[in-house]
Amino acid sequence: MIKVDGRKRIVKARIILFQDKMLGWFGVFGRHHLPWRQEGLSSYEIVIAEVLLQRTKAETVEKFHALFLETFPSWEAIAKADNSFIEQQLQPVGLYRQRAKRLKDLALEMVGREGRFPSDRKSLEQIPFLGQYIVNAIELQLFNKPRPLIDVNMTRVLERYFEERQLADIRCDPYLQSLAFRVINHPRSKEINWAILDFAASICKARVPLCTSCLLADTCTFYKKNLF
Numbered sequence: 001m002i003k004v005d006g007r008k009r010i011v012k013a014r015i016i017l018f019q020d021k022m023l024g025w026f027g028v029f030g031r032h033h034l035p036w037r038q039e040g041l042s043s044y045e046i047v048i049a050e051v052l053l054q055r056t057k058a059e060t061v062e063k064f065h066a067l068f069l070e071t072f073p074s075w076e077a078i079a080k081a082d083n084s085f086i087e088q089q090l091q092p093v094g095l096y097r098q099r100a101k102r103l104k105d106l107a108l109e110m111v112g113r114e115g116r117f118p119s120d121r122k123s124l125e126q127i128p129f130l131g132q133y134i135v136n137a138i139e140l141q142l143f144n145k146p147r148p149l150i151d152v153n154m155t156r157v158l159e160r161y162f163e164e165r166q167l168a169d170i171r172c173d174p175y176l177q178s179l180a181f182r183v184i185n186h187p188r189s190k191e192i193n194w195a196i197l198d199f200a201a202s203i204c205k206a207r208v209p210l211c212t213s214c215l216l217a218d219t220c221t222f223y224k225k226n227l228f
Contacts, residue, residue: 019186026195035065043142050137056093064092078107105129119143132171146189148180153200160222
């Protein structure tokens with residue numbers, strides 16, 4: 001690695017190694033059964049899943065996902081519902097008041113757009129209530145663009161394996177953002193995203209990472225520093 005402006009530049013070979021390891025692991029251990037990862041989903045079903053997944057475990061959303069879509073099969077159904085009813089339906093996944101308001105406002109916006117999301121990023125970012133994560137998810141899953149699903153879990157894996165970011169807000173850290181985009185820039189970008197998220201949930205856990213049984217341990221910065 002070469003230092004640039006006090007930080008290490010991640011060499012391409014290290015990123016390729018990480019991508020290959022993640023995809024190999026995902027092929028065997030990935031959560032392929034999750035309903036929002038199946039083929040043929042509508043844009044509505046995909047975006048609803050991503051909104052529900054924010055700050056919530058996939059296992060929790062999995063138990064709730066089908067029932068929510070049955071209750072609210074379209075943007076129109078959410079737009080017509082009372083806020084109190086939406087809150088009631090969202091209670092099993094927590095943060096129900098915030099999610100209810102966000103989903104209601106987004107539904108009203110999408111009804112006005114006839115359910116269509118624009119394909120260019122600038123237009124997507126102008127839609128109220130869509131943050132960086134959801135915009136990336138839309139570009140990745142609706143328009144097949146290599147975009148990272150950067151949340152605290154992906155951040156943890158990337159920082160541990162490569163190097164820690166400098167800024168507290170993961171949305172604004174230039175190193176982390178650049179690294180994530182480089183890692184995801186791959187013909188199988190969707191699978192790499194899912195692989196990293198699944199790896200974070202089962203191996204690279206927040207409190208007790210399973211470093212001694214990790215396939216990345218011999219090249220992982222975090223493992224070398226801590227020597228479990």
